[in-house]
Amino acid sequence: MFKAAQKSKASIKTEPGQVDWYSTKPYPHRLNFYDRPPLFDVTIEEFETCAIDRLRVLAEIESSFVRNRPWDDLKTVTEAQSVKYLPLNANTARHADTESQRKRDHLGHFVLRLAFCRSEELRRRFVKAETTLFRVRYDSDDTSEKEEFLNSRDFDWITVDEEEKLLFSKELQAASAGKNDGFSREKYYKVKWTRVPDLIEKRKVFLKAGWAYVPGREQSSIIFQEFETNLTRALELTAKALPRLDEDSRLVPILSNLSQGFLVGVPSEWNGAPVAGEYVITAEMVDELARKNFPMCMRNLHGVLRRDRLLKHSGRLQYGLFLKVLGLSIEEAVAFWRKSFSKMTDDKFNKEYKYNIRHSYGLEGKRANYPARSCQQILLFDQPKASDCHGCPYRHFSHDNLQTALLSAYPDTLTAADLPEIMHTVKAGHPHVACTRVFEITHSQFGVKKGEGIGGGESVTHPNQYAARSRELEKAKKELEAGPSDESVAMEV
Amino acid sequence: MDPSSPEVMLTFYRRLYPFKSIYNWLNHEHAPTKLFTHREFAFTLPGDVYLRYNSFNSAEELKKQVCTLNPTRFEIGPVYSARPKDKKTVRPSAFSPRLRELVFDIDLTDYDSVRTCCSSASICRLCWTFISAAVRVLHEALTEQFGFKHLLWVYSGRRGIHLWIGDKEAMELDDEGRKAIVGWFEVIKGGKEMGNKVHVRLSATKNNPGVLPPSLQTALEPLATLFSSLILTDQNCFASKDGYEALLQLLPEGNVIKNLRKKWEADPDRHSADKWGDLKSEVKRFDKGSSTRVTLTAALEDIILQYTYPRLDAEVSKRRNHLLKAPFCVHPKTGRVCVPVDPTRVDEFDPEAVPDVGRLLRELDEAEKMEVDGEGWDDHNDWERTSLKPYVDMLDRHAMGLMEEVRRSKIEKIDTTW
Ligand SMILES: [Zn+2]
Numbered sequence: 080m081f082k083a084a085q086k087s088k089a090s091i092k093t094e095p096g097q098v099d100w101y102s103t104k105p106y107p108h109r110l111n112f113y114d115r116p117p118l119f120d121v122t123i124e125e126f127e128t129c130a131i132d133r134l135r136v137l138a139e140i141e142s143s144f145v146r147n148r149p150w151d152d153l154k155t156v157t158e159a160q161s162v163k164y165l166p167l168n169a170n171t172a173r174h175a176d177t178e179s180q181r182k183r184d185h186l187g188h189f190v191l192r193l194a195f196c197r198s199e200e201l202r203r204r205f206v207k208a209e210t211t212l213f214r215v216r217y218d219s220d221d222t223s224e225k226e227e228f229l230n231s232r233d234f235d236w237i238t239v240d241e242e243e244k245l246l247f248s249k250e251l252q253a254a255s256a257g258k259n260d261g262f263s264r265e266k267y268y269k270v271k272w273t274r275v276p277d278l279i280e281k282r283k284v285f286l287k288a289g290w291a292y293v294p295g296r297e298q299s300s301i302i303f304q305e306f307e308t309n310l311t312r313a314l315e316l317t318a319k320a321l322p323r324l325d326e327d328s329r330l331v332p333i334l335s336n337l338s339q340g341f342l343v344g345v346p347s348e349w350n351g352a353p354v355a356g357e358y359v360i361t362a363e364m365v366d367e368l369a370r371k372n373f374p375m376c377m378r379n380l381h382g383v384l385r386r387d388r389l390l391k392h393s394g395r396l397q398y399g400l401f402l403k404v405l406g407l408s409i410e411e412a413v414a415f416w417r418k419s420f421s422k423m424t425d426d427k428f429n430k431e432y433k434y435n436i437r438h439s440y441g442l443e444g445k446r447a448n449y450p451a452r453s454c455q456q457i458l459l460f461d462q463p464k465a466s467d468c469h470g471c472p473y474r475h476f477s478h479d480n481l482q483t484a485l486l487s488a489y490p491d492t493l494t495a496a497d498l499p500e501i502m503h504t505v506k507a508g509h510p511h512v513a514c515t516r517v518f519e520i521t522h523s524q525f526g527v528k529k530g531e532g533i534g535g536g537e538s539v540t541h542p543n544q545y546a547a548r549s550r551e552l553e554k555a556k557k558e559l560e561a562g563p564s565d566e567s568v569a570m571e572v
Numbered sequence: 573m574d575p576s577s578p579e580v581m582l583t584f585y586r587r588l589y590p591f592k593s594i595y596n597w598l599n600h601e602h603a604p605t606k607l608f609t610h611r612e613f614a615f616t617l618p619g620d621v622y623l624r625y626n627s628f629n630s631a632e633e634l635k636k637q638v639c640t641l642n643p644t645r646f647e648i649g650p651v652y653s654a655r656p657k658d659k660k661t662v663r664p665s666a667f668s669p670r671l672r673e674l675v676f677d678i679d680l681t682d683y684d685s686v687r688t689c690c691s692s693a694s695i696c697r698l699c700w701t702f703i704s705a706a707v708r709v710l711h712e713a714l715t716e717q718f719g720f721k722h723l724l725w726v727y728s729g730r731r732g733i734h735l736w737i738g739d740k741e742a743m744e745l746d747d748e749g750r751k752a753i754v755g756w757f758e759v760i761k762g763g764k765e766m767g768n769k770v771h772v773r774l775s776a777t778k779n780n781p782g783v784l785p786p787s788l789q790t791a792l793e794p795l796a797t798l799f800s801s802l803i804l805t806d807q808n809c810f811a812s813k814d815g816y817e818a819l820l821q822l823l824p825e826g827n828v829i830k831n832l833r834k835k836w837e838a839d840p841d842r843h844s845a846d847k848w849g850d851l852k853s854e855v856k857r858f859d860k861g862s863s864t865r866v867t868l869t870a871a872l873e874d875i876i877l878q879y880t881y882p883r884l885d886a887e888v889s890k891r892r893n894h895l896l897k898a899p900f901c902v903h904p905k906t907g908r909v910c911v912p913v914d915p916t917r918v919d920e921f922d923p924e925a926v927p928d929v930g931r932l933l934r935e936l937d938e939a940e941k942m943e944v945d946g947e948g949w950d951d952h953n954d955w956e957r958t959s960l961k962p963y964v965d966m967l968d969r970h971a972m973g974l975m976e977e978v979r980r981s982k983i984e985k986i987d988t989t990w
Contacts, residue, residue, distance in 0.1 A: 199665065250786035254774070272718065273741070273749050280755030282772065282785035289719030289741070318665070 106181035108228040109169055110216060112306060113313075117186050126190055127333050132164040133187035134337060137208040142538045144207070145504060145512050148530060156536030157215045163535075169221045193330070194337035196318040201338055206314065210307045217299060234301060239267035239292060247285060247292065254285040255294055266295040274308075275300050339459060358550065359406045362415035368405075372549035374514060374542045375472045376457065377401055378488045383468045388421050393461055394469040397452055399439050404451040404543045409440045453541045454511055473510035478502060485517065492521040514539045518549070525552040576904050578618070582642050584929050587936060587954040589638070589900055590964045595631035597724070597738070597899075597971040598648070600978045604630055607671065612649030612656040614895050615641050625656040644904050647895035651743075669892040674720075674742035674750065677896065678706050679732035682883040688807045688815070693905075695731040695923055698806050703733050704918040705798050706882035709791050710735065710757065711915045717787060718753070722977070724970045725913040727926060729903025733913060734896060738974050740981075747891050754889045759788065759881045767821040770874040770881075779863055781870035788881075792873060795880040803844070803879045810844040819847075822875050824867050828854045899967060900960075902929045911963035912970070927959045935959060 121129075139160045143153040161167065167184055168175035188209070195205035217225070244251065244267060252262055272291040278284045278300050285292040293301060360368065369381040380398040384390045390398065395416075402412065413436055417428055434443055441448040454471065463470035472481055482498050497520050504512040515538045519527050532538050533548040574580065599608040613634065615623040623641070628634040638646065650672035654662045680699055684691055689698040707725060714720045714737065722738040745753075762769045776782030784792065803809045810816040816836055820829045832850055836842055842850075855872065858865035888894050901910050907928035913921050939957040955964050 199668070253783055253786040253789060272752075273745065276748050276752030279752040282756055282787060283774070285786050286717040286756075287719075288716070 104178070106178060106185070107170075108231060109167055109177070109181070109224060110213070110220060110228045111181070111185060111188075112232065112309060113185065113188050114309075116189055117182070119182070121186060123329055123333075125186065126330070129183050129187035130190035130194065130333075130337055132183075133191055135164045136160045136212060137191070137205070139536060139538065140208045140211050141204065142509070142512050142515070143536075145507065145509050146516075146530065152530055152536075153211070154215050154218065156530070157212065158219065159535045160537065161212075161215075167216065170224055171221065190334075191337065192314060192317050193321065194334040196314045196321060197338065202311070202314045202318070206307055206310050209310060210303060213306050214299075214303055217302070229302070234305060236268040236270045236293070236301060239269055247287070250285040250287075251292055251294075254283060254292070268293045268295070268298060268301065270301055274304055276304065339455065358547075359408070360402075360411070362407070362411045362418065365402065365407070365415060368546070368550075371553065372546045374539065374545040375485065375488060375517065376470070377542055377546070379472055379484060380468060382488075384419050388419065389423075390419075391467060391469075393463070393467060395435070396439070397457065397469045399436065400449055400451040401542050401546075403440060405546055409437065409442065412436055412440065451541070451543050454514075454539065457542070458510065471510050471514075473505050473513040478505065481505065489517070489521045492524065493517065511538050511540065514545070518545060522549060522552055525556050527552065576618075576644070578642055580929055580933065581644065581902065582639065583933055584902060585635070585638050585642065588932055588958065588960060589635075590953075590955055590960075590967065591631045591635040591638075592953075593964055593967045593971060594898065594900070595634070596975065597967055600738070600974045602975075607651055610651045610653070610655050610670075612652060612895070613898075614647045614649060615643040616645050616647070617641060617643050625659045627656040645901040646898050648898045649895045650892045671743040672745075672892040674737040674745055674753070675889055675894070675896050676710065676735040677728070677732065677885040677888040678703060678710075678735075678882060679728070679885060681731065682885065685818075686803070686807070686809060686879050688809060688811075693731065697922060697924075699731075700921065700923055701798075701802050701806065701919075702880075704921065705795070705802070705880055707733060707735075707913070707915050707918045708794070709882050713757070713787060713791070722970065722974055723915065724899070724967070725915050725918070726899045727908075727911050727913050727921070727923065728897065729901070729908050729910045730906050731923075734899075734910075736896075736899075738970075740977070745892075750892070751890050754884065754886045756787065757882065757884055758886055759877055760883050767818070768874070768878070770878045772874075772877070773870065781867050784873065788877065791881065792876065796876050798880050799876045800845070800848075804848055805845060808844045809879065810847045811842075813840075815844070816847060819851075819875065822871060822878070823851075824871050825864060828868065900963075909960065909963070911960075912966040914966065927963075932958045932960055 136157060140153065140157055143156055148156065165184065165187070166175065167180050168177050170177065191205065191209075195201040220228070248262070251267060255262065255265070269290045269292055272279055272284075272286055272289055275284065275291050275293055275297075278291060278293065278297055279286070283297065284294075365381070366385075369378055373381065377398060380390065380394050383394065384398070399412065399416075402415070407415065413433060416432060416436055417425075420428055420432065423432075437443045439449055457469075457471050458474055461469070463475050472484060476484065482502065485493060485498070485501070486495065501513050501516055504510075504516065515532045516529075518533055518539060519529055519531060530536060533544060539545050595608060596602075598611060599605055601607075609627060609629055611627060612624070613626045613628065615626065615638075617623065623643075626637065628637065649656075650669035652659075652667055653670050654667050659667055680687070680690075680695055680702060681692065683699070683702045687699045687702065690696055711723060711725075714723060714735075720737050720739045720742055722742075724736040724738065726734045726736065728734055759772055760769045761771065772785060772788060773782030774785055783789075808815075810819050816832075820833060823829050823832075828851075831854060832847075835850060836847060851872070855865065855868045858868065888896065897910060899910055899912060902908070903910065907930055908923070908926045909929065909932070911926055935958040936954060953964075955961060
């Protein structure tokens with residue numbers, strides 16, 4: 080399909096002879112069934128960013144399932160993520176560029192199809208998340224715009240006429256579960272029962288000769304099911320066609336990155352290294368920060384460093400880059416590591432370690448500015464061997480060791496009663512969900528509630544994001560507490 | 573004759589098993605299609621050896637393999653996207669279940685809490701009534717409500733019955749569709765420890781029990797009749813203390829329970845039918861239309877459903893890739909052949925009268941003695957000379973229905989292309 084992107088942009092323009100100007104707009108509706116692939120040119124960058132932004136929303140939907148969020152919470156979280164990464168306004172929105180929003184929505188969806196068509200498991204999860212996103216949007220869609228959207232498609236239902244409705248009035252009303260007040264006004268639609276499996280499973284419709292009589296208010300079931308079925312079928316077709324796409328070698332790494340993002344959290348780069356100001360840190364501060372603000376992986380590395388007064392290469396790299404991005408300057412970093420390796424002579428340190436530290440700051444060798452490792456990288460690459468301490472505790476620790484480590488790392492805020500819930504997600508293979516839950520528990524003193532994640536329901540995808548958010552919360556609380564004391568000073572005057 | 577003896581089984585497969593009929597039934601056409609060639613067969617050999625992912629090009633090939641392996645039984649699975657025997661050589665993504673009859677399994681063991689005549693493996697005419705009631709309810713619903721036409725009911729050889737639905741639409745159902753249909757029929761839910769196993773009412777609130785879905789409302793009337801004859805009379809389910817306590821547990825009204833318990837404790841020999849009468853009089857003491865009366869009436873309906881509605885082994889039906897024993901296999905314990913059952917005459921069906929493999933081989937011997945010129949077995953359908961014949965005929969008629977359907981749809985296709 081992205082071969083088609085080579086075509087000129089004219090291909091989406093209206094055919095001659097079409098009069099209805101409205102339909103010549105490429106995206107007349109906010110909702111989209113994604114029947115047609117995007118036929119416009121895209122840059123590699125657009126290709127990737129549209130997909131990643133959409134993935135952030137879908138990943139949050141996935142963790143909502145894992146966390147058993149009730150529908151209303153899921154909706155709130157999804158809408159919050161959407162506003163941030165994937166805004167999609169109604170036609171009536173005056174100040175939004177709805178065309179370009181919808182174009183991004185369209186493109187992102189199709190890029191992710193390519194990324195997620197590769198295995199049955201990925202397809203299943205993608206379909207579930209996308210159908211949920213569609214439901215969230217459908218629920219919040221403007222009534223008249225929704226009507227227009229529904230009229231624009233053939234859903235292949237038969238409207239039940241008055242005569243038939245009267246014939247089965249008793250059965251229809253019984254299936255409507257006693258909500259009979261509006262029966263005379265209620266519209267019914269006939270579809271093959273296989274198109275509304277959810278209604279069949281709950282016996283919520285009258286069924287005759289294979290036809291389900293769906294009341295108007297359950298009409299959305301038909302639509303969601305249709306969306307799901309279409310997408311499932313389309314993904315299977317894409318999977319078959321995909322080998323041809325491998326010709327374009329620029330896309331393949333992007334696509335595999337994206338699908339992995341779904342498995343272990345969104346790829347995340349944390350470039351928020353503070354240059355100056357109150358978030359800059361010194362070597363002296365690291366002990367306290369580790370205790371208060373670090374995620375378990377960094378807590379662990381810090382603990383090992385203090386205990387052994389040494390840290391193996393992979394651990395140094397994971398921890399050192401994290402500290403750099405946290406705001407530890409090169410001078411402070413050298414001081415920190417020099418002091419930490421207290422068994423080592425100055426000579427050995429200068430010869431073997433100082434260079435590496437400066438290198439990781441981009442001051443030696445090819446002078447690259449190495450970013451800190453994201454959760455995705457920690458989970459997927461450089462897997463720890465038996466004697467290693469780096470990695471993700473929620474993935475790489477034994478269950479017993481993880482529980483002990485958690486209790487000793489957060490003695491004041493986390494209790495044994497919290498463990499079953501955390502371990503449940505660990506065992507189900509969702510380390511980022513476990514980490515997010517630990518964040519919530521250990522930051523409840525700052526008013527963080529279950530389900531809020533690191534803010535707005537977002538999950539942890541980067542250790543630096545965890546630490547930065549933790550420090551923000553701490554600072555906000557300090558300021559709040561400082562407030563009244565100022566006032567009391569004022570009162571004394 | 574010992575049905576588990578390998579010689580007996582081998583003779584049965586070589587001379588009596590209707591491979592051609594089975595082939596026609598699975599294949600829907602005369603020339604081999606993927607419906608047969610991509611179909612999984614699994615064999616159970618003596619000593620619990622289980623061979624999966626076998627597939628065959630023809631009825632003859634299947635017969636040859638069955639006679640070579642001489643399994644105690646074999647099962648039929650789904651039609652896969654590739655030949656099951658090639659499973660190891662194709663990409664895993666290219667091997668997935670595609671088509672499969674919609675199957676149901678009903679077994680009397682699921683009725684142990686409501687039958688008093690027998691327990692576990694044993695079965696008699698009385699408890700077969702549970703099965704025949706289930707067949708009638710399911711058959712009616714699957715044809716009238718779901719619109720299926722090609723239903724093959726098969727005795728499971730001991731204490732249950734299987735159903736194979738071969739309609740195109742049934743074959744094509746994905747797992748979600750199968751799960752939905754199971755949900756439609758799964759009225760009795762919850763294990764031994766659960767008292768009230770029926771929670772089906774729509775729009776129930778704290779003060780209102782809600783209404784039965786139309787499908788169950790339809791089923792209720794015949795089941796109420798059955799309840800009276802089977803549960804109250806034949807099984808006398810509420811005779812024992814355990815029996816009536818189980819009933820009392822299902823009632824939502826404290827005073828009614830107290831009154832009945834007092835009465836029944838004082839009269840230990842009171843018959844179930846009388847006890848049910850007592851319960852109904854208790855209900856009638858509340859004003860018609862009062863909320864207690866409505867709640868109690870709903871509870872009585874739920875009780876009737878709990879004691880008589882079909883109890884499915886839901887897992888069998890939910891997934892395309894579930895295997896189910898092939899019709900005409902021999903049950904290793906009873907020696908009885910898993911024969912098709914006519915749903916319109918299921919009440920008359922007597923599991924004890926089903927031909928067993930020993931009897932069939934004796935019939936065959938006698939038929940041969942009668943014949944002057946012994947013909948070779950391979951140009952002849954030996955089962956025609958035994959009491960297996962009416963059952964094979966039943967399968968053939970069923971297979972013809974399916975083949976007719978395919979033939980007609982092919983003609984339609986030609987018509988539309990013109
Ligand atoms: Zn019995």
